Amino acid sequence: MDLLANLSLGFSIALSPYTLILAIVGCFLGTIIGALPGLGPSNGVAILIPLTFTLGLDATSALVLMTSVYYGAMYGGRISSILLNIPGDEPALMTTLDGYPMAKAGRAGDALILSGFASFVGATLATIGLMLLAPLLARVAYLFGPAEYFALYLLAFCTLGGMASNNQAKAAIASCIGLGIAMIGVDNTSGMPRLTGGNLHLYDGVDFLVAIVGLFAVAEVFFFIESHGKNSSIGIKLEKTRVPWRDIYETRWTMLRSSVVGFVAGILPGAGASLGSFLAYMSEKSIAGAKGGFGTGVARGVAAPEAGNNAAAGGALVPMLTLGVPGSGTTAVLLALLMTLNITPGPTLFADRPEVIWGLIASLLIANVVLLLMNVPMVKVFVRVLQVPPAILLPGVTMISFIGIYSLSGSYFDLLLMIGFGILGYVLRKLDIPTVPVILGILLGGNMEDALRRAMVIADGDGWYLFSTPISIGLWIAAIAGFIAPMFMRGLLQKPQRVTD
Amino acid sequence: MSSDRIFGLVAALVALAYVVSATQIQTSFLADPVGPKVFPIGIGIIGAISAMFLVFRPDPEPQWPVARTFLALGFAVLVLVAYAYALKPLGFLLPTAIVAGILSYQISPRARFAAITGASLAIGLFLIFRFALGLGLVAFPRWLAG
Numbered sequence: 300m301d302l303l304a305n306l307s308l309g310f311s312i313a314l315s316p317y318t319l320i321l322a323i324v325g326c327f328l329g330t331i332i333g334a335l336p337g338l339g340p341s342n343g344v345a346i347l348i349p350l351t352f353t354l355g356l357d358a359t360s361a362l363v364l365m366t367s368v369y370y371g372a373m374y375g376g377r378i379s380s381i382l383l384n385i386p387g388d389e390p391a392l393m394t395t396l397d398g399y400p401m402a403k404a405g406r407a408g409d410a411l412i413l414s415g416f417a418s419f420v421g422a423t424l425a426t427i428g429l430m431l432l433a434p435l436l437a438r439v440a441y442l443f444g445p446a447e448y449f450a451l452y453l454l455a456f457c458t459l460g461g462m463a464s465n466n467q468a469k470a471a472i473a474s475c476i477g478l479g480i481a482m483i484g485v486d487n488t489s490g491m492p493r494l495t496g497g498n499l500h501l502y503d504g505v506d507f508l509v510a511i512v513g514l515f516a517v518a519e520v521f522f523f524i525e526s527h528g529k530n531s532s533i534g535i536k537l538e539k540t541r542v543p544w545r546d547i548y549e550t551r552w553t554m555l556r557s558s559v560v561g562f563v564a565g566i567l568p569g570a571g572a573s574l575g576s577f578l579a580y581m582s583e584k585s586i587a588g589a590k591g592g593f594g595t596g597v598a599r600g601v602a603a604p605e606a607g608n609n610a611a612a613g614g615a616l617v618p619m620l621t622l623g624v625p626g627s628g629t630t631a632v633l634l635a636l637l638m639t640l641n642i643t644p645g646p647t648l649f650a651d652r653p654e655v656i657w658g659l660i661a662s663l664l665i666a667n668v669v670l671l672l673m674n675v676p677m678v679k680v681f682v683r684v685l686q687v688p689p690a691i692l693l694p695g696v697t698m699i700s701f702i703g704i705y706s707l708s709g710s711y712f713d714l715l716l717m718i719g720f721g722i723l724g725y726v727l728r729k730l731d732i733p734t735v736p737v738i739l740g741i742l743l744g745g746n747m748e749d750a751l752r753r754a755m756v757i758a759d760g761d762g763w764y765l766f767s768t769p770i771s772i773g774l775w776i777a778a779i780a781g782f783i784a785p786m787f788m789r790g791l792l793q794k795p796q797r798v799t800d
Numbered sequence: 801m802s803s804d805r806i807f808g809l810v811a812a813l814v815a816l817a818y819v820v821s822a823t824q825i826q827t828s829f830l831a832d833p834v835g836p837k838v839f840p841i842g843i844g845i846i847g848a849i850s851a852m853f854l855v856f857r858p859d860p861e862p863q864w865p866v867a868r869t870f871l872a873l874g875f876a877v878l879v880l881v882a883y884a885y886a887l888k889p890l891g892f893l894l895p896t897a898i899v900a901g902i903l904s905y906q907i908s909p910r911a912r913f914a915a916i917t918g919a920s921l922a923i924g925l926f927l928i929f930r931f932a933l934g935l936g937l938v939a940f941p942r943w944l945a946g
Contacts, residue, residue, distance in 0.1 A: 353933050468853035472811055475847030479818055479840070486836040489828040493836060494821055517880075524876055524906045525865050690908035691917050694900040697880070698925055705887060706935055714884035718877060725873075729862050730807055748839040752832050760833035 309657030329371020339388030340372035342515035349703030390572035397600025408540035415674035421606035425613025445754040450774035458781035477740015513720025561607030565614020575611020808854030819844035897922035
């Protein structure tokens with residue numbers, strides 16, 4: 300059994316004390332990041348990336364730490380959804396619908412523990428799915444040439460634009476902003492500077508970490524200054540907590556179904572965890588029908604979105620690791636981490652660096668158990684964390700962002716650029732223009748152009764080469780469908796605004 | 801309505817300027833069939849077209865803050881820019897305490913609370929970064945430390 304051999308390799312890495320400690324620290328930090336309104340998985344992971352460099356972690360350790368933070372944030376988002384009726388991060392939005400009513404009815408503890416358990420089911424199943432599916436997909440990915448990769452990048456932008464936004468034109472603008480920024484700097488092929496305006500600082504291009512931290516973290520501060528950090532006091536008191544075995548048992552099928560729905564939603568490029576929790580909640584609601592009482596604080600309404608959200612978080616790792624195309628905002632940030640660590644995601648990663656992949660999968664399984672242990676008996680600790688007022692939290696986040704970026708390059712120019720991205724992020728979000736395509740564009744722009752140019756070198760400039768294999772034709776059709784189809788499904792897929800993951 | 805139109809117009813103009821400057825990119829002797837110009841020009845054109853969509857079919861107007869909040873936001877940006885320039889010559893502690901305090905005051909206007917927040921964030925973060933993470937931060941400006 301290949302799988303078992305690989306898994307034992309993974310566990311031999313993940314069970315080393317150092318890696319284990321990193322996973323636990325990551326889970327703890329992640330849950331806090333997820334729980335605090337104003338800090339979500341994407342900006343939380345983004346501000347931590349520069350710090351992993353200052354710690355001098357190697358690739359596997361950095362990846363284990365960051366994915367634990369990522370999983371932890373997905374768990375933590377539910378805490379403020381249930382207690383404050385404010386989603387701690389975007390994917391936890393659907394949890395407010397039944398979690399908050401349940402907490403108001405005096406069952407806050409039950410809701411927290413049930414949702415923690417649902418998160419565990421979703422995340423564990425998704426990690427197992429990742430383990431089974433990723434190697435298969437990696438084998439398919441060997442068939443991909445530059446033409447197919449070009450079509451695949453296009454697909455990512457199209458589905459992300461189609462699904463993560465309420466207006467296709469706005470998503471297209473966002474993608475173009477990102478791609479346009481990615482072109483700045485010295486051209487790889489010809490060695491000539493492009494679009495730098497003669498500014499020497501721009502010859503290396505715009506560092507995507509600067510853009511990510513600016514768009515996600517600095518922009519958030521502006522939003523809090525605008526709102527003066529209102530709506531962030533705890534309204535619900537948490538009394539004794541005990542494990543609601545009956546609720547867990549009754550929602551077992553809901554959790555399983557929602558995990559499957561979430562996982563599939565997560566694999567789709569561009570869909571991400573928000574869509575996963577949304578689809579899981581909606582499908583359970585229609586299965587339960589009118590007498591299911593969804594929206595009034597029923598157990599199934601708490602379990603479904605949490606299982607879906609965490610399963611999608613795992614699913615989103617599949618395209619990111621096998622194809623190098625992230626399925627959500629946070630996996631885009633994780634891709635940025637891989638790229639700065641000089642790891643090229645894709646099929647060769649599975650063949651050349653099995654220790655990275657399987658160490659990662661094994662530590663995700665471990666992280667899940669750790670998270671379950673943290674989120675059930677220790678949930679009160681995290682509830683305490685929610686009492687940190689935004690007037691301390693947000694200045695802290697800003698300062699950490701500044702130090703992190705400053706430590707990367709030591710230049711004030713990157714800091715100014717980061718502030719600029721913060722302003723851009725504020726304006727874009729005000730106008731309901733998604734920021735994730737901007738990030739994706741900056742991350743993938745160079746690769747996308749390279750794929751196009753290499754394809755044209757192979758075909759000697761014949762444009763039809765881009766449509767010459769069944770795989771690339773299929774990807775082009777999926778890309779066009781993914782961009783256009785949501786226009787006709789607007790009524791069906793009425794999505795909450797501002798999807799950042 | 802009009803914010804989307806204005807943004808669309810600005811974005812379209814920027815995209816066109818981008819296309820124009822992309823045509824100025826120098827090609828080298830290492831030529832490939834596509835060259836370094838085509839992709840940026842294509843992005844600029846697609847961007848300009850999508851921006852025109854916004855001009856003609858804008859979404860409902862978002863909720864913009866009142867003028868005073870805009871002033872506050874502008875001030876926050878100024879403070880952050882000043883911080884970016886101050887970090888190297890003035891050391892870590894002093895600028896961080898001042899900037900963190902100002903931001904804290906802007907989120908929740910309580911002067912004493914903000915001052916304490918700023919000072920403790922500066923000291924706390926310095927300790928964490930210097931000793932736990934081993935970052936080479938300079939606490940005070942050189943002329944003070946001697």
